[in-house]
Every structure is written in structure tokens, then in C-alpha cells.
Amino acid sequence: MSGPNTNYDPVEVSALAPENVEAAVEDALSAIAAAATLDDLKATRIAHQGEKSALALANREIGALPPSAKAEAGQRVGQARGRVSAALTARQAELEAERDARILVEERVDVTLPVVRRPFGARHxxxxxxxxxxxxxxxxxxxxxxxxxxxxxxxxxxxxxxxxxxxxxxxxxxxxxxxxxxxxxxxxxxxxxxxxxxxxxxxxxxxxxxxxxxxxxxxxxxxxxxxxxxxxxxxxxxxxxxxxxxxxxxxxxxxxxxxxxxxxxxxxxxxxxxxxxxxxxxxxxxxxxxxxxxxxxxxxxxxxxxxxxxxxxxxxxxxxxxxxxxxxxxxxxxxxxxxxxxxxxxxxxxxxxxxxxxxxxxxxxx
Known part of the structure; x- marks a missing residue:
């Protein structure tokens, strides 16, 4: 984490720049929408919500701001992270619903068929x-x-x-x-x-x-x-x-x-x-x-x-x-x-x- 910035200049903290935060959100939303499976979504979550993600780095930079700037930067980054989190939750629900529907089709069991739980033997x-x-x-x-x-x-x-x-x-x-x-x-x-x-x-x-x-x-x-x-x-x-x-x-x-x-x-x-x-x-x-x-x-x-x-x-x-x-x-x-x-x-x-x-x-x- 950066040390205290007594002479606050928003240009010096590029991770907190509004355009950079918005770009990170757009990248995350695009990756979330492109995730075709739950495994893909898991990798996307790590990339855009993990400790090394752009929004996580921006969130850590807030501590280096003077008190007068922290509130505005914190609100902006928090809203951005909230949008990403909401998108992840929505996409996970969609993928889980698709998975469940696919399982119902692929693993469908015809309960009207006779059930053979084990192969028949035979007397010699x-x-x-x-x-x-x-x-x-x-x-x-x-x-x-x-x-x-x-x-x-x-x-x-x-x-x-x-x-x-x-x-x-x-x-x-x-x-x-x-x-x-x-x-x-x-x-x-x-x-x-x-x-x-x-x-x-x-x-x-x-x-x-x-x-x-x-x-x-x-x-x-x-x-x-x-x-x-x-x-x-x-x-x-x-x-x-x-x-x-x-x-x-x-x-x-x-x-x-x-x-x-x-x-x-x-x-x-x-x-x-x-x-x-x-x-x-x-x-x-x-x-x-x-x-x-x-x-x-x-x-x-x-x-x-x-x-x-x-x-x-x-x-x-x-x-x-x-x-x-x-x-x-x-x-x-x-x-x-x-x-x-x-x-x-x-x-x-x-x-x-x-x-x-x-x-x-x-x-x-x-």
C-alpha cells in the first residue's frame, strides 16, 4: 500500500481514475458475459474479483488518499465492485439453471422401463x-x-x-x-x-x-x-x-x-x-x-x-x-x-x- 499522500493529486493515483475504474468494470462485465460454463465463471471471478484484480488494486489505493478524497473514491470503487459482484451472481444463476436443465435432458431416466440393478447370473x-x-x-x-x-x-x-x-x-x-x-x-x-x-x-x-x-x-x-x-x-x-x-x-x-x-x-x-x-x-x-x-x-x-x-x-x-x-x-x-x-x-x-x-x-x- 502506498504511503500517505499529503499533496493529493488524483492524476498521481491512476488506479483510482474514473476512466480506469470504469474500464475495469467493463472488462469484468464482458468476461462475465462470455463465461460459458461454471468453470469459466470461476476463473473470471478470480481474475476480476481476486486480490490481483484491477478493482482490488484500486480499493487498496484508497488508503493512501487524504481524508477529504477518500469518501468519493471509496463510493466510486465500491459501486464498481458492486456492479461486478451483481453481474457474477446473475451469471452464475443463469449457468446453474442451464446446467440443471441439461442434466435433466442428458440424465433423464425413463421410470416406466424395467429396472435391472445388477446383471443376471445363471445356474451352470x-x-x-x-x-x-x-x-x-x-x-x-x-x-x-x-x-x-x-x-x-x-x-x-x-x-x-x-x-x-x-x-x-x-x-x-x-x-x-x-x-x-x-x-x-x-x-x-x-x-x-x-x-x-x-x-x-x-x-x-x-x-x-x-x-x-x-x-x-x-x-x-x-x-x-x-x-x-x-x-x-x-x-x-x-x-x-x-x-x-x-x-x-x-x-x-x-x-x-x-x-x-x-x-x-x-x-x-x-x-x-x-x-x-x-x-x-x-x-x-x-x-x-x-x-x-x-x-x-x-x-x-x-x-x-x-x-x-x-x-x-x-x-x-x-x-x-x-x-x-x-x-x-x-x-x-x-x-x-x-x-x-x-x-x-x-x-x-x-x-x-x-x-x-x-x-x-x-x-x-x-
Whole structure:
């Protein structure tokens, strides 16, 4: 601030000259009118009302005037600053009104439209197929049984007549827990659930056991180290291969439609004797692939379903069931395979990648 001006001469204080004050006001009013946004107006306010603005500098010069001149200069500068302040307030109101009107247009919400606050998920088709398979047997009066995925080696192998030298006991097929001799494995099939059921429950037994299983396979189009199986077990007096065929036929008709034909082929499994593989007629070519063949069945007219057979007497005996009094049958299949057969899924990658778009196409029932 300038020192006292005892010899007052208005010419010496140019910031207070009426023409300069009026010019500062005109500049401010022009800048205010040109401000197109609230941010522009904020910058204009700082430039024309801030501490370094022309009117602020003029206001500070008033203190250097003699008392006789202060009143007139103060009134003139005050009126000028008031005009600028009023213009800023008016322009801010206009810009805020324009902003609010623009928001109403740009962010308008049609309240009559259905509201989706979060994207829809979908049940995985493996779960849906598993539930459909289970329902097929529950409808016939069977019960659902479950068991742990971390299983004792004895239940996973020995009780099922898989001796210590059986190839499936080797580490290239099975996930063993450290240390390897701990006797614990990630179950390689859901058959241990059948063993647990026979150990704790007296016949008659009719159970279906769906679940996740593990094998040391690489992920490719037809294999995955983690997959799902469903196995069925019946133990009662007088059960024969005819009962097994009847149960499989009923299951196939539920899954693939009435009139679907089946056939059996002799096979071998350590836990069943006799054992067989079941095929059903191809649902794509209906058993007549034609000269161009059929991609679904490979031109054979038949599709492999899964293994089955009468429960081995050694397995019944290991579970405390007298094989001279009771007999049983068991069969099972991979749920991923059932999904691929039923809906033409091309590979395992689609099932394990977790893309919800893959699951949505199946809806709520498959």
C-alpha cells in the first residue's frame, strides 16, 4: 500500500481514475458475459474479483488518499465492485439453471422401463444336468447320498477291489496328499460314497451319488482334472442283471426321450462282476448314419453311455454285506459327457471358463 499522500493529486493515483475504474468494470462485465460454463465463471471471478484484480488494486489505493478524497473514491470503487459482484451472481444463476436443465435432458431416466440393478447370473448347466439326473432316480424312489471329496485311500480303492498293484493306484491318475503315504487322496470317482453307504446302512439300499471327482488329466476338449460323476447303487435281495437293464433303460428314456434303444457290451471293472458297457442309439442319426456318416456317433449309430455291472462279491464282503444273501448293481456316467451328448457342447473349455453367457443359453432347465 502506498504511503500517505499529503499533496493529493488524483492524476498521481491512476488506479483510482474514473476512466480506469470504469474500464475495469467493463472488462469484468464482458468476461462475465462470455463465461460459458461454471468453470469459466470461476476463473473470471478470480481474475476480476481476486486480490490481483484491477478493482482490488484500486480499493487498496484508497488508503493512501487524504481524508477529504477518500469518501468519493471509496463510493466510486465500491459501486464498481458492486456492479461486478451483481453481474457474477446473475451469471452464475443463469449457468446453474442451464446446467440443471441439461442434466435433466442428458440424465433423464425413463421410470416406466424395467429396472435391472445388477446383471443376471445363471445356474451352470453341469448343475442343471446333475439335478435332472438325480430327479430321474428320486422319482423312482431312490435316495441321494453324498460324501467328502478328500477321501481315504482304502475307501477309494481297496474296498472297491482295486488292489495295491492296480494301475489306477499310480500317481499319474490320482492326486495323493503329501506325504504320499498319508493314505489320503482326492477321490477319483464317487464310488467311495457307495462304500460309505453300505458300511453304515443295512440293505435294501437304493442311492444315487452325484459329485465332483479329480484325476491328473490335462485340460483339453474331452478331459479336465476336475469333473463330475453320478453313480447309482442298488443292494437288495434277488437283484439281477435284468433289474440293472431296466433301471438303465428307464434312465435313458428320461434323459433322451421315449423309445430310445439301448444295448450292452461285455466289459471289465474291478468293482463289478459281471460288468458291461451300455450304449444308446444316436439321437442325431437315430442309428442310421448314412453314407456321409454322423459326427455325433462317429458313424456307428450308437453312443457310449457308461459302465455298469453287478456289485462284486468282494466289495459287498468288504462293506460287511453277506453276498450270499444280498446282491447289487451299480452304474455311472460323467455329467460333463451327458451335457456334451444332450446339447452338443463342443469341448470342456466352455464348461470350465466361467463365462456366464455360456450358462445363460441353457436357461433354468436342461
Amino acid at each position: 448347466p453341469i448343475e442343471l444336468v446333475s439335478q435332472r439326473l438325480v430327479d430321474a432316480f428320486v422319482g423312482m424312489g431312490w435316495e441321494v447320498a453324498e460324501g467328502p471329496e478328500l477321501e481315504a485311500e482304502w475307501l477309494n480303492f481297496d474296498a472297491l477291489n482295486l488292489g495295491p498293484d492296480h494301475p489306477a493306484r499310480q500317481m499319474q491318475d490320482t492326486f495323493f496328499l503329501d506325504p504320499v503315504d498319508s493314505g489320503l487322496v482326492l477321490r477319483t470317482h464317487t464310488s467311495p460314497v457307495q462304500v460309505r453307504t453300505m458300511l453304515r446302512q443295512e440293505p435294501p439300499i437304493y442311492i444315487v451319488a452325484p459329485g465332483k471327482v479329480y484325476r491328473t488329466d490335462d485340460l483339453d476338449a474331452t478331459h479336465t482334472p476336475v469333473f463330475h460323476q453320478i453313480e447309482c447303487l442298488a443292494v437288495d435281495k434277488g437283484l439281477t442283471m435284468a433289474h440293472l437293464r431296466g433301471a438303465i433303460d428307464a434312465f435313458v428314456k428320461i434323459m433322451f426321450g421315449e423309445g430310445t434303444q439301448t444295448r450292452v457290451r461285455a466289459s471289465y471293472f474291478p468293482f463289478t462282476e459281471p460288468s458291461m458297457e451300455t450304449d444308446f442309439v444316436c439321437f442325431a442319426c437315430h442309428g442310421s448314419p448314412g453314407p456321409e456318416g454322423c459326427r455325433t456317433c462317429g458313424g456307428s449309430g450308437w453312443i457310449e453311455l457308461g459302465g455298469s455291472g453287478m456289485v462284486n462279491r468282494k466289495v459287498l464282503r468288504a462293506c460287511g454285506i453277506d453276498p450270499d444273501v444280498y446282491s447289487g448293481f451299480a452304474f455311472g456316467l460323467g455329467i460333463e459327457r451327458a451335457l456334451m451328448l444332450r446339447h452338443g457342447v463342443q469341448g470342456m473349455h466352455e464348461m470350465v471358463e466361467g463365462d456366464v453367457r455360456f450358462s445363460r443359453q441353457f436357461g433354468m432347465e436342461v
